[in-house]
Structure formats: C-alpha cells, structure tokens
Amino acid sequence: MEAKRATIKDVAEAAGVGVATVSRVLSGGSASPATRERVLAVAAQLDYRPSALGRNLRQRRTGGIGLLVPDLTDTFFGQLAEGVLACARSAGEPVVLGSTGDDPEQEAELVGMLLEQSVDRVIAVPSGGADTWGPAARAGMTVVFADRLPAERPGDAPSGPMPGSMSGSASGSTADLMLLDGVPPPPPSPPVLPTGVPAVLADDRAGIRTAVRYLRGLGHRRIAFLGGPGHDRRVAAFREAIGPAVDEDLVVFATGSRDSAYAAASGLFQSRPDLTAVLAGGNVLGEAAVLAARELDLRVPRDVSLVMYDDVPWAELCSPPLTVIAQPGRDIGYRACELVLRASGRRPRTVVLPTELIVRGSCGPLR
Amino acid sequence: MEAKRATIKDVAEAAGVGVATVSRVLSGGSASPATRERVLAVAAQLDYRPSALGRNLRQRRTGGIGLLVPDLTDTFFGQLAEGVLACARSAGEPVVLGSTGDDPEQEAELVGMLLEQSVDRVIAVPSGGADTWGPAARAGMTVVFADRLPAERPGDAPSGPMPGSMSGSASGSTADLMLLDGVPPPPPSPPVLPTGVPAVLADDRAGIRTAVRYLRGLGHRRIAFLGGPGHDRRVAAFREAIGPAVDEDLVVFATGSRDSAYAAASGLFQSRPDLTAVLAGGNVLGEAAVLAARELDLRVPRDVSLVMYDDVPWAELCSPPLTVIAQPGRDIGYRACELVLRASGRRPRTVVLPTELIVRGSCGPLR
C-alpha cells in the first residue's frame, strides 16, 4: 500500500538507460530525442519526483528560503508573509517559517535551525541585533531584511526602552542616526538609507512626516508617539518631524504583546491628559489606543485624534474609521523575496517602498 | 571569509576518531567518557552542526512538517499558524509553509512540493477534496486536518455552491451527513465526529447552535447565514439549528476574497431587507457584513443583529463591539501539530475543541 517513492534508479532501470541519462533528461541536458521521450514517459508513468534531499545534498545548495517574522497574528506580518509566499511559489522554492515573538533569543535559535536545514537564504523582520545577524552572514547566509533593520550595536534590542518606560536616549539610537544620514535637518524624501544592507523597507520617514504635518495642520501640538519593538526608525522619524522640542513624556514604548500595548496606551492617556493626538507605530498599538481611549471615555476624534501606522482591513470598521499610514505589506514581502532570490550577482541594494496617508475619520481639528 | 560549515568528517579528524564515533557521541550512543568529552569539545570549537540534509537522506525521514493554510492575512489562520509553530519549535521541527488561497489546484501543487521536499507530515486547512488528499495519503503522508475537513466527493470543492448563488442541496453534503453521524435529529453536544480522520476541529455545531438559540431568544426569526469556503460544517450546523424550515435565500456563500465577501453581504442585505439577524461564518465575512451594513445605513444592532464566527482582536474595536463565537485558533494549531508529531503509533483520533459565545454589543432584541 505504502508505495515508496520511485527513485531515479527505478526510472533508469525501467527505461533501460543509466541514471546519468535520466538526470540529464530531467534537468534539460542533452539527450537524443528517442531516449528523452522514453525516459519522460517512464518517469511520468512511475510518478517519479526527484528528491530535493538528494539534489540539495549533492549540490550543497539549500532547498528553500527562510522567513522569520515576529508574530503571524499581526495582520501586517501576515500580509508580508503572503507576499513572500507568492514570490517563492512562482520561483518554486519552499518557504521555512519561523515566528520569533520579537525575542532575539528565539530568533537566534531559529537562525540556527535554518542553518541546520541548509537554508541559506533568509528573509527576516529582525528582532535581534548584530550578534544574531553577524554570525548568520558569516555562516554564508544571504539575508534580506524586511520592514526593519537590525539594531546596530551588538546586544541592543531594537525596541530600545522597555515597556511603559518613557522615552530613551534623547537623540535616537546609533542606527537611527545612521539612517538619517547624519544631516540633522535633512532634505525632503526620498530618505537616504544605509547602503550595503539588503533590505526592503517602507518609507517610514515620509509617512510619519506626512502624518505629523497633517496633525499639525489640524492644530495639534501635543502629539504623542506610541511605539513597539522594531519601531526605532519610526520614532526617529517622529522626532525629526516634531522638531527639536520633543516632549519626551509623549514618546512611549510597549513590547510586542497586546497587553503591553494596552498598558502603554492607557498609561499615556492617563499621565498626559493634555495630549490631543496620538500616532500609533503599528496596528497592534493602534488597536490598543482605540481600546484605551474608549475605556477612558475619550472620544475619537473629538477628544483625541488618532493616526495608526499600518493599514489593516479592520481600520475601516472602527467608528470612526481610522486614519492610517498605509504601507504595502504584501509588496514588501514580495520584493524581499525577489531580492533574496536573485542575490547571486552583486549584493542587492536596499529598496524603499512608498507609504500613503489614508485620511478617514479618526482625526479632527483641535478644539 | 565564507567559512563553509564543518562536516562530521572534520570533527572526526580533529578529534582523532572515526566518523562513526562522532555520530554516536552526538546522537547519544555509547562511547567512553574520554572520547565523548573530546569529541564534544572539538565539535563545539568547530561550531559543528550536523546537516539535516545528510541525516534525512540517510534515514529516509523527512525534515520538518508542512503547514497549508488558505490565507495568512486572515487572523484566524495566523493564530492557527502560531500554534503550530509553537509546538513545532518545542519539538525542534522546522515548518514549511504554504498558502493555498482556498484554491484546490494550488493546494495540490503545494502538496507536490512538500512531497518533493520529503516532508511527509502535514497539517492542512484543506481546500481541495479527496482527489488531493487521497493521493497525498497514498504517498505515505501523515496528514492532520485543522479547522475543516476535506470534501468527501472527489472533485468537490468543500465550499459547495459558488459565490452569490443561493444555497445548495437541501440537506448538506455527504461529508456533513457523515459528520452528523447519520442521525437526523441528533442528540446534543458533543457531536459525533468521523473517526479515523485525524483532525482538530472547533465544535462548530455547538457554537452555531448556541448562537442561533441566542438570536432566537432575542426574538429573531429571519436569520441569515453568510458562509465562505470551508464553512460546510457551519452551514450544516446552521441548518440543523434553524430546523426544517430553512429559508434558502438566507443562506449565502462567498469565496475567500474580501471583495466577494462584501458582495455577498451587500447582496444579502439588499435582496432580503426583512432579515433581522446575520450569522457570519468567519471573520472576513463578519468584516464584510459590518461594512455592508454601514454602507446601506443599517444600524447594528438596531436594524440588524450580527454574530460573527471567530473572535479576533478587532471584534472588540467595532462599535458596537461584535458578539462572536470564539474558537481557539492557536490551540487548534498546537493540537494538530501534536497529533501529527506523535502519529507514529496507532492513528490519532479526531479532536474537537470547544467554542464559546462571547456576547458583546452587536445583537439586540427584535424591534
């Protein structure tokens, strides 16, 4: 019953040829039309499928590409994953998935697992810093980052300050400074990005700037930022957009969990009842903000205006529908996959995809 | 620079022992304490990692487990995937992911890909029917279904009737009948489920029944069901709960896409303005229902009551917050993974996980 799979040897035997010939026929090598046809027929009849194991072992090449995301429950990463999957499918490459939970340790462990599987092309939304990704690259992995860049300093989790704590170093991390290209009042978009680091990112800077300007235009002055893990670049952009006089109490961080996000949002609203607008750095944060506001009887947008980074299907369902900074999650994944696949040539450049402010109903004029 | 990975041979050489000894030490075989220590030291120093390729080839065993879901953008499948990932990680097994888009053809293709990768344990939310999964099983795959069962009849997509069309055969599909165990007015929960089919399912029947009773209790009589691909069991449960006099026009199907869901919902509201309650078979359908209702100026719950199958984080964000039938997506994934991992012994039984009606604000009394 359990018919074990036919091997190339079986095919060769049945077709009366050598295994080498079968291999050549199947991988497009030269062969006489007669044998080619015969081999093909036999292979089809035996339902022969070459084993990726054998092939990969021989070629010392990997099967598949790895995909590491913080949390598939977050719609954005789901979109990103769908993009990667779509591209990988069209290339016929399997995708090995890992969820890091925004934990550098788990991430490192998963990288090890991929290494063991001989998966040497990886698309990652990084949680850890150089001490994870340095070794990975050194082990010969082709890594493309998506949505974020890893923290610069070894051992530095990119989320910066811990949950509930208010703000961090006054001028952003090393990575952020580098991102901003060292020009304090930099020219308008497109932003200058670190070269040599293959990555696909959304144009956070432009998105955030647009949102801040929009809020400013509505009269808001006390604008808060609600950040999560991996939002360093967004925070930096926020600081840049706000200008020199950033009210540090209005920059708050949460970890990846929904509870933490809610706590951060609620804490922010309670400690600073004078704020008039909030910019949430991701959809989980946005959700938390809506929830916290409702819990505290703050009406949106009457009492507080809200902009969420990330467009998700339910943003339209909220009442009022949420004004968002949309980023093309699916495209980010797709492009990252393209990059990692054709990384054979010279190293791929970083790609920046545009964001878009979608104005719905969660922002109103200052009153 | 590109230090290629150390092989077992390198370790053996460096430790001055044979490869067999290294293998034994590393996989817990017998060895003298002295050599064991030496080998371990050398292995650590060389940062040796056994190649899964070599191992799997030799053992003719698969690396990893496959996971096939319709769409990672759907939060529910994201939760399910997280569950699988959690369990797989703790077992040290890599997960190969595929997204089927609810398309039997893509699904079959992905199964082929997994076969090629020698991945012979699969967790699937099936889209195709027996003509996909029969061959898969025959090829020696251990398959555990999650959330759904495949259609019984070959070539029969489990979604039954096509989008927009109204209802199907008057008494559910063969699969559903089998599910109901052939007893037309069956005893209350727990439902009798098909044995021998390894699967992890939510107790749709109880969930739907509870929801229908709840709506009935509020006075609703014209209750509609909005179904999507793979919702056969839910439809069947709905029919059963409603009783013999099912208004077939109130049972509507959409395909997996959000557009289709919206179209179905909108069409339903417009063609049957007399309905007073809607039961959405999944979160995408629920989202569509909310959107369509708003578009048509139907207020929830004043004009129409709404229950959504699936609890998702944003259900609470809606206003009013959505009353839902919660199913443990993460647990379903986790259990399915457990099942597929310890499938070595006798065949695993089907597992049914409880659902829960979470009453929030989207249902009101008939007026």
Add this chain to the structure above:
DNA sequence: CGCCTCCATGGAAACGATTCCATCATGGTT
C-alpha cells in the same frame, strides 16, 4: 581511407550523515 571531432551514454564519485558489522582490548569466569 584514416583521423579527428562531436555527441549520446553509462559508470562512478561525491555530498554528509547514520548504522551495520567486524575488530580489538579488557576483564571476569571456569
């Protein structure tokens, strides 16, 4: 007519691991 080239073809090595089996040393028993 002979030689050289070219192409189709098959044998065999290699990839990196596990595992069977033979070998050898050791220590205990008769």
Add this chain to the structure above:
DNA sequence: AACCATGATGGAATCGTTTCCATGGAGGCG
C-alpha cells in the same frame, strides 16, 4: 591459563541525486 562476554571503535555501505570522465559510435574532412 584459556576462553568468553562486553564494550569501545573505525571502516564501509547506504540514502538519491548531480556531475565528471571515459567510452563508443557516427560522421565530416583532409
């Protein structure tokens, strides 16, 4: 003192594929 059981150890086969290389035949050209 001879023998046997036990345990550590290394060699070699094996898994399924690709690929190098040798072989042999056919055909073209000098």
